[in-house]
Amino acid sequence: MGYIQTVIPWVPILPLFGAIILGVFGKKIYASLGENITGILGCTMPMISAVLAFSSFIALNGLEVSERIIRIPIINWFSVAEMNVDWAFRYDPLSALMIMIVTGIGTLIHIYGMGYMHGDKSFWRFFSYMNLFLAAMLMLVLGDNIIIMFLGWEGVGLCSYLLIGFWFTEEANAIAGKKAFIVNRIGDLGFLAGIFLIVLFSWKTVGTVTLSFTDFKANIDVLSQQTFWGFPLLEVIGICFFIGAMGKSAQIPLYVWLPDAMAGPTPVSALIHAATMVTAGVYMMGRTYFMYTLAPHALGFVAIIAAMTCFFSATIGMAQFDIKKVLAYSTVSQLGYMFLAMGVGSFSAGIFHLLTHAAFKACLFMGSGSVIVALHHKQDMREMGGLLKKMPITGFSFIAATLAIMGFPLTSGFFSKDEILWKAFINGSPLLWLVGFIAAGITSFYMWRLVFMTFFGETRADKHTWDNCKEQPKRTVVPIAILAFVALTVGFWNVPHFLGGHSNFSNFLDPVVHDIQSKPADNFRRIQLEKGIVQHSDESDNHSVAKPAAHSEEQVDHTALEWGLMIASVAWTFFTGFLAYYFYMKNPGARAKIMSSLSAQKIFTVLNNKYFVDEFYEAVVINPIRKLFGFLAAFDQMVVDGLVNFAGFLGRITGTVAGLFDNQVVDGAVNGAGWTAQAGGKGASLLQSGKIQTLIGSSLIIFVITVVTVVVFMG
Amino acid sequence: MSLSGYLAVSIALFTLGTIMFISRKNTIAILMGVELVLNAAALNFMAFSKFTQSQASQLDGQIFAIFIILMAAAEAVVALAIALSVYKEFKQILANKLVSLKG
Amino acid sequence: MIELSELFFYFFTVMVLGIGCIVAFSQNLLRSAFALFFVLFGIAGFYVLLGGDFLAVVQVLVYAGGINVLLIFGTMLTADVATPESSNISFQSVLTIVAGAGIFFLLLFIINSAEWPIVTQEMVPTTKHIGRLLLKEYILPFEVISFLLLASMIGALVLVNKGDQR
Numbered sequence: 001m002g003y004i005q006t007v008i009p010w011v012p013i014l015p016l017f018g019a020i021i022l023g024v025f026g027k028k029i030y031a032s033l034g035e036n037i038t039g040i041l042g043c044t045m046p047m048i049s050a051v052l053a054f055s056s057f058i059a060l061n062g063l064e065v066s067e068r069i070i071r072i073p074i075i076n077w078f079s080v081a082e083m084n085v086d087w088a089f090r091y092d093p094l095s096a097l098m099i100m101i102v103t104g105i106g107t108l109i110h111i112y113g114m115g116y117m118h119g120d121k122s123f124w125r126f127f128s129y130m131n132l133f134l135a136a137m138l139m140l141v142l143g144d145n146i147i148i149m150f151l152g153w154e155g156v157g158l159c160s161y162l163l164i165g166f167w168f169t170e171e172a173n174a175i176a177g178k179k180a181f182i183v184n185r186i187g188d189l190g191f192l193a194g195i196f197l198i199v200l201f202s203w204k205t206v207g208t209v210t211l212s213f214t215d216f217k218a219n220i221d222v223l224s225q226q227t228f229w230g231f232p233l234l235e236v237i238g239i240c241f242f243i244g245a246m247g248k249s250a251q252i253p254l255y256v257w258l259p260d261a262m263a264g265p266t267p268v269s270a271l272i273h274a275a276t277m278v279t280a281g282v283y284m285m286g287r288t289y290f291m292y293t294l295a296p297h298a299l300g301f302v303a304i305i306a307a308m309t310c311f312f313s314a315t316i317g318m319a320q321f322d323i324k325k326v327l328a329y330s331t332v333s334q335l336g337y338m339f340l341a342m343g344v345g346s347f348s349a350g351i352f353h354l355l356t357h358a359a360f361k362a363c364l365f366m367g368s369g370s371v372i373v374a375l376h377h378k379q380d381m382r383e384m385g386g387l388l389k390k391m392p393i394t395g396f397s398f399i400a401a402t403l404a405i406m407g408f409p410l411t412s413g414f415f416s417k418d419e420i421l422w423k424a425f426i427n428g429s430p431l432l433w434l435v436g437f438i439a440a441g442i443t444s445f446y447m448w449r450l451v452f453m454t455f456f457g458e459t460r461a462d463k464h465t466w467d468n469c470k471e472q473p474k475r476t477v478v479p480i481a482i483l484a485f486v487a488l489t490v491g492f493w494n495v496p497h498f499l500g501g502h503s504n505f506s507n508f509l510d511p512v513v514h515d516i517q518s519k520p521a522d523n524f525r526r527i528q529l530e531k532g533i534v535q536h537s538d539e540s541d542n543h544s545v546a547k548p549a550a551h552s553e554e555q556v557d558h559t560a561l562e563w564g565l566m567i568a569s570v571a572w573t574f575f576t577g578f579l580a581y582y583f584y585m586k587n588p589g590a591r592a593k594i595m596s597s598l599s600a601q602k603i604f605t606v607l608n609n610k611y612f613v614d615e616f617y618e619a620v621v622i623n624p625i626r627k628l629f630g631f632l633a634a635f636d637q638m639v640v641d642g643l644v645n646f647a648g649f650l651g652r653i654t655g656t657v658a659g660l661f662d663n664q665v666v667d668g669a670v671n672g673a674g675w676t677a678q679a680g681g682k683g684a685s686l687l688q689s690g691k692i693q694t695l696i697g698s699s700l701i702i703f704v705i706t707v708v709t710v711v712v713f714m715g
Numbered sequence: 716m717s718l719s720g721y722l723a724v725s726i727a728l729f730t731l732g733t734i735m736f737i738s739r740k741n742t743i744a745i746l747m748g749v750e751l752v753l754n755a756a757a758l759n760f761m762a763f764s765k766f767t768q769s770q771a772s773q774l775d776g777q778i779f780a781i782f783i784i785l786m787a788a789a790e791a792v793v794a795l796a797i798a799l800s801v802y803k804e805f806k807q808i809l810a811n812k813l814v815s816l817k818g
Numbered sequence: 819m820i821e822l823s824e825l826f827f828y829f830f831t832v833m834v835l836g837i838g839c840i841v842a843f844s845q846n847l848l849r850s851a852f853a854l855f856f857v858l859f860g861i862a863g864f865y866v867l868l869g870g871d872f873l874a875v876v877q878v879l880v881y882a883g884g885i886n887v888l889l890i891f892g893t894m895l896t897a898d899v900a901t902p903e904s905s906n907i908s909f910q911s912v913l914t915i916v917a918g919a920g921i922f923f924l925l926l927f928i929i930n931s932a933e934w935p936i937v938t939q940e941m942v943p944t945t946k947h948i949g950r951l952l953l954k955e956y957i958l959p960f961e962v963i964s965f966l967l968l969a970s971m972i973g974a975l976v977l978v979n980k981g982d983q984r
Contacts, residue, residue: 075822076822666972669968669972670972670975670976673968673969673972673973674972674973674976677973692810693736693737693738693745693810694913696736696737697737697913697914697917698913698917700733700737700917700920700921701913701916701917701920704917704920704921704924705920707924708924718934718936719929719930719934720827720831721864721868722929723926723929724831724834724835724864726922726925726926726929727835727838727922728834728835728838728857729921729925730918730921730922730925731835731838731839731841731842732842733917733918733921734842734914734917734918735841735842737913737914737917737918738911738913738914741847742896743847743851743889743892743893743896744847744850746889746892747841747850747851747854747889748842750854750881750885750886750889751838751841751842751854751857754857754858754861754881757861758861758864758865761864761865761868761870761873762868764868764870765868765869765870765938765939766934766936766937766938767934767935767936767937768935768937771951771955772947772951772955773939773947774944774947774948774951777870777872777873777944777948778948778951778952778956780865780870780873781873781876781948781952782959782963784873784876784877784880784881785880785963785966785967786963786966787881787885788880788881788884788885788967789963789966789967789969789970790970791885791888791889792888792970792971792974793970793973793974793977795888795889795891795892795974796973796974796975796977796978797977798892798896799892799895799896799977799978800977800978800980802895802896808896
């Protein structure tokens with residue numbers, strides 16, 4: 001037990017040190033010691049944190065299940081009235097998993113970054129910011145209370161801004177960074193509102209406010225009975241927190257920053273916008289699962305938004321030509337899947353998809369980055385093709401990750417996506433399942449379209465680029481290969497029952513993230529009845545609900561249905577993958593024929609321009625605000641200037657009066673003081689010797705000697 | 716923290732000020748040394764004001780520290796005026812060269 | 819867990835003594851003058867820890883904001899235009915070291931061997947009390963120091979003006 005307590009506080013602090021050292025001394029180190037040393041320095045702290053994270057996970061497994069929630073307080077931060085916030089970390093199965101993902105993938109991406117950023121003159125600044133990001137993200141997932149999590153939340157938002165606008169000398173990049181930060185902030189407003197509500201109502205009901213997750217969970221029954229403006233309190237807080245998640249994890253309507261964020265370097269996209277920062281919203285919902293269990297309407301809202309996002313961005317991804325934009329919309333869509341799982345109450349399924357997505361999406365981004373660098377920073381897929389022969393390791397890893405994302409049987413993506421779709425069907429509604437199902441097919445289509453356009457067929461790159469294109473150095477491709485392997489195998493951690501496994505992952509997370517085993521609304525009703533909150537007059541209803549909370553709701557055996565849905569998904573994704581193959585490899589002519597029809601072109605324009613959402617926001621939201629600014633500025637100039645001028649006039653009058661007084665009274669005093677000084681000075685100037693300092697120094701020494709003598713010889 | 720902690724800091728600061736005072740050549744630097752010494756004394760007074768009893772009122776030490784600050788202001792003004800006059804006259808303010816009071 | 823006020827005490831100690839060393843030993847006079855700002859802020863921090871909230875603000879306003887600025891003016895007005903560093907140390911260094919060490923150890927010894935009658939009291943906002951004290955028990959020093967400030971202002975003006983008339 002002592003090992004975890006000693007080691008975990010260092011996990012977020014070491015990258016912070018790395019960030020500070022590289023931030024302050026990085027320029028000098030880069031200039032004097034060269035790129036390799038700077039890169040190694042940038043990678044050591046994440047590596048050490050990763051070692052600590054993985055070893056803590058092993059230690060955690062050695063503990064009893066009931067002892068697996070460990071609170072590590074560091075220092076009391078502030079204590080105001082009845083509110084007491086500690087700076088404390090919390091290590092339990094969920095945060096153990098998250099820090100393994102963050103540090104593991106983080107370290108691999110840092111090493112990859114050494115290759116990707118080769119030759120860039122801001123090499124040191126990149127690693128400083130990346131380390132800072134790791135520190136903030138680790139603080140987010142290790143926080144014991146909502147305030148620390150929020151600090152990490154804001155910190156990753158800041159680092160996202162810094163890293164997206166890394167090459168800020170290009171105006172487009174700076175604008176993208178600004179957009180990310182501002183849209184994030186809008187979401188954070190909702191998050192803050194949720195926090196304020198928790199503080200207010202905790203204080204009203206329980207009397208003390210600590211905002212730590214354990215206390216929040218303990219008080220949740222009392223809080224569930226409160227209402228806010230007529231609505232149940234937990235529903236409101238649930239929606240407020242989800243608004244924060246909308247901003248951070250790019251759901252409708254606050255997803256618009258993520259595609260623009262591709263302006264940053266590809267390692268940034270891989271780490272932040274695929275594996276870690278955008279998953280903060282999912283983590284947050286997992287952490288507060290106990291609240292969402294008691295807020296079925298909020299969960300419904302989440303599920304609907306998630307399904308819409310999932311489908312909507314998948315359709316946009318179909319029509320993009322920039323390789324990174326396709327992956328960006330794919331990320332938004334996959335995040336939709338995660339929130340869909342959360343929305344139907346299967347929190348551990350959502351987190352499992354977080355894990356698998358982190359592995360394969362980071363691999364995909366890194367692979368695309370490798371391709372981009374090899375082709376000298378070309379990102380348009382219409383200029384690629386046939387790269388598999390030139391970049392085999394990158395290519396095959398990319399294909400492996402594509403198999404994972406489409407849900408090819410036995411890959412990690414297969415297990416996680418199928419789990420989500422099954423739970424959406426059984427605990428949500430068949431309509432939710434249908435949306436997810438269709439989106440899975442679209443996912444498979446656009447991913448294979450990407451693969452075929454980039455790695456197969458005749459190349460469309462110009463000769464010079466083609467000749468210079470080769471496989472990237474080891475430090476770039478080895479992380480890609482490692483992650484491809486993980487993407488293929490990590491799925492076996494959570495093999496579901498109907499396929500013969502034991503859902504080990506869900507069981508591992510169970511003490512801290514407990515799934516809802518039936519429809520959220522039914523589950524909520526059952527809980528209320530159990531606690532006697534709602535009396536039901538109907539006897540028969542009482543009997544049917546009086547069963548103790550069954551751990552497996554398999555009174556009806558759904559195995560056949562599960563098999564059926566799984567086979568349908570696999571067949572559908574294979575079909576759309578084949579469609580991609582047909583239209584892009586086998587018979588491009590058919591594609592040209594379809595695209596030449598007017599309606600197809602119109603649809604394509606809409607998809608390619610992202611449904612004109614950005615333009616819509618510009619017209620409806622941003623322009624009115626600009627007009628308001630203009631009005632306020634004019635008001636400022638007219639009213640405030642007038643006041644300032646008036647104040648100046650008053651000052652002049654006062655000054656004249658004071659001056660007159662000064663002249664009369666002060667003259668006499670000056671003469672008197674002067675005469676006194678002169679007379680006194682004549683007497684005192686007999687103190688001669690040129691160097692006053694010697695005089696004083698020697699007198700000090702004599703003083704010291706005198707005192708010592710007196711004390712020593714006279715007792 | 717504890718009284719001895721503050722007194723130790725005050726002594727260290729006093730010593731730094733004395734060293735500056737005795738060994739620097741530039742008059743303004745000597746003045747800075749004097750400022751350090753005065754600050755050390757004021758800190759001393761404040762520490763005693765917090766930790767010990769006092770006759771007239773508990774805040775005796777703080778009153779004294781206020782007067783120290785005010786006096787330091789007056790002294791800094793006069794000292795700088797002198798330094799400027801000296802600079803005008805002798806074109807330099809290095810203490811080891813301003814020895815016309817010798818004898 | 820660590821006490822927050824202890825943390826602050828150490829922080830201010832390091833700030834005052836560390837930057838005090840910069841003030842004392844820097845070759846660049848302007849650097850010393852600007853470092854003195856931080857020392858004064860550190861002392862203000864100590865005052866806060868000792869319950870002298872009004873005094874801390876007075877320190878920052880008058881000492882850091884007035885006297886230190888004055889010192890910086892003095893530095894710039896009397897500087898050698900050609901060389902920005904205008905002060906040097908290690909002038910009569912033997913004397914310095916002996917005197918400095920002697921004073922330091924003597925005072926340290928005095929402090930350690932004394933038994934201070936310690937009485938801790940709670941911290942109250944002091945502004946009201948200081949105001950009352952200045953106008954009741956300490957009215958005489960208050961008036962005298964007003965006169966002192968006036969005299970010093972006048973003296974400074976005279977000194978500077980006298981140079982002009984010559």
